[in-house]
Structures are given as structure tokens and as C-alpha cells.
Amino acid sequence: MVQKDLGFVLKRYNFRETSLIASIYTEKFGKIRGILKGFYTNKREFSSPIDIFSLNEFVFYPKKSEIWLIAHADIISDYDFLRSDLAKAKVAGRIFNFIERTIEIWDSNPYIFNLIKNCLDLLGKDITVGATRRVAPTLTLCIFLIKFLTLSGFKPELNHCISCQALLKQENAFSVARGGFVCPQCRNKLSDIRVLSQQASRCINYIQNSDFDLINRLQIPAKCQEEVSAVLRSFTAYHFEADYLS
Ligand SMILES: [Zn+2]
Known part of the structure; x- marks a missing residue:
């Protein structure tokens, strides 16, 4: 039909x-x-x-x-702004390449469709206010990944220790293989720990739980963004067995 x-x-x-x-x-x-x-x-x-x-x-x-x-x-x-802004086009290219390479055909998920649309709209809205850029293109890639991983069931666990399920308070040790934060007791038993600053873990938590209208106003220092970006890259590279983001 x-x-x-x-x-x-x-x-x-x-x-x-x-x-x-x-x-x-x-x-x-x-x-x-x-x-x-x-x-x-x-x-x-x-x-x-x-x-x-x-x-x-x-x-x-x-x-x-x-x-x-x-x-x-x-x-x-046609999202024509992508033709005149190389940094944005690069981010959009990574998002599209990631979808092309990690998603099977006919695996319907309207949320992923909306995610792509929201990310392109966010890239389009990215305007410089005074001296500060509201949402840098690279942050849009982080937002895409956090939302994508959440929608695909790889939701990074943030509130409980991924290893022993203990409720976490202020943890910042992230297990790449297990996809979540671990408590001080488990931290020493695992070999794939990446230490994240308090600010970076809060940032991941915020993006995971907020919709795009709020994320739109997010301002994250470059150093924190780099941290989030690095942990997401190792997490996705581990779970998809390749770094599709380079
Ligand atoms: Zn634990």
C-alpha cells in the first residue's frame, strides 16, 4: 500500500x-x-x-x-544555514553518520525522528548573544548523544551505582563499559573508570531529563563540555564497537 x-x-x-x-x-x-x-x-x-x-x-x-x-x-x-557554517555542518554530519551506521532499517522510533529535528533546529537557533554563544554546535552533538542513548535503552545510569545499585549522592566516577556512575566502594574494583567533575555529571543529568526548550538556554563552560563530550565518545565507542563520531 x-x-x-x-x-x-x-x-x-x-x-x-x-x-x-x-x-x-x-x-x-x-x-x-x-x-x-x-x-x-x-x-x-x-x-x-x-x-x-x-x-x-x-x-x-x-x-x-x-x-x-x-x-x-x-x-x-533544506536547513540551508548548514551550507554557510562549517562547524554546524560538521556536527549535523556526525549526527547523520551516526544514525546511518548504528540504526537498523525499519526499526521505527518517532522519538529518534523528533530528536534529529530538534537537534537541527537547535543548530539553526544557535546565535551569538553579545560575546557568548548560547549553544555551541559541539554541545548539540553531546545533547544528541545523551538523548539518543536514553531513547535507545543505553540510558546512562546516574542516580544509582551501576554496579551495586546503592543510591548515589555526589559520585563522579563513571564506568564506560557499564554505562553509569559507581559508588566509592565499587570504584576501586573496576578498571574502566573515568572521573567526571561534579559539574559535568550534573550537566549530563540535566540534559537527560530536560526537554529541548530548556536545553536551548543551557550555558556550559567549554571545559565541562569537553569532559562530557569525552565520556560520551568513549561510552558510544565501547557500545557500538567503533568511533562513529570522528
Ligand atoms: Zn557500588
Whole structure:
């Protein structure tokens, strides 16, 4: 049955002379792969240039084989600010690459779709107020990862010791393999501990539990951001067995 859905273009490559195959993260179907036959013949059905990062409305025919036929594509937003800001484009590229490489096709999760949209909107809103940048592009990557890990069930445990479940008060020792903070007793028994400042652990906690309207106003010192970013990188590299963020 024909379906209509919104989707972000994660990746694209040419197929034969005139067609295009794209990997798309859709709202209802999760990640899909689709072929746009005759894309380069200026078909009226494809009014969108299908650029990477763009949000489009697609009409397609879901079937059992991996590549679905896409009949229509209309552009909703091309996030054109990404073309003029290299730092933002780099962050968006990492987010899209991460999704492309870690998510299986047809694993539907509308929250991930909204997360991508919120992160792109956040990158777009990133404005310099006086001398301070409100949300640096690299922070958007941290926010994406914290939210993504939470949504994917890798929720970093922050309130209880990940090893013995004791309630934590002011812990700052993070176990990369176990994905959470550990108490002083367990800390010495584990070999993969990274020590985080109080501020950095609070920052992760805040991002995990706040929605985007609040995160939008977040101001985090660069040093704290680096800490959060480093721990997230080792955590994701450990769990996905590769560093997809470089
Ligand atoms: Zn413990």
C-alpha cells in the first residue's frame, strides 16, 4: 500500500545513469532505503534536490525487499544555514553518520525522528548573544548523544551505582563499559573508570531529563563540555564497537 511520510536524507548515491538511491530516516517507518527512478531526468514527481540533511515528504511503496520505490519527494526544509557554517555542518554530519551506521532499517522510533529535528533546529537557533554563544554546535552533538542513548535503552545510569545499585549522592566516577556512575566502594574494583567533575555529571543529568526548550538556554563552560563530550565518545565507542563520531 502506498504511504506518505516525512524523512531526513541520511545518505545518497547515484544508481545507473538516471536514478538515485537514498537512505532516509522517516517518522513512521524508521530508517528506510529507497530508489528514486529517473531522478536525474527532471521528473516533476521529485521537486526536492534530495540533499543530505534535508527534510522531505515522501510517497513510497513499502515492500519486503530492502529498497523501496519512492514515487514522490517534496522538500519541507533544506536547513540551508548548514551550507554557510562549517562547524554546524560538521556536527549535523556526525549526527547523520551516526544514525546511518548504528540504526537498523525499519526499526521505527518517532522519538529518534523528533530528536534529529530538534537537534537541527537547535543548530539553526544557535546565535551569538553579545560575546557568548548560547549553544555551541559541539554541545548539540553531546545533547544528541545523551538523548539518543536514553531513547535507545543505553540510558546512562546516574542516580544509582551501576554496579551495586546503592543510591548515589555526589559520585563522579563513571564506568564506560557499564554505562553509569559507581559508588566509592565499587570504584576501586573496576578498571574502566573515568572521573567526571561534579559539574559535568550534573550537566549530563540535566540534559537527560530536560526537554529541548530548556536545553536551548543551557550555558556550559567549554571545559565541562569537553569532559562530557569525552565520556560520551568513549561510552558510544565501547557500545557500538567503533568511533562513529570522528
Ligand atoms: Zn557500588
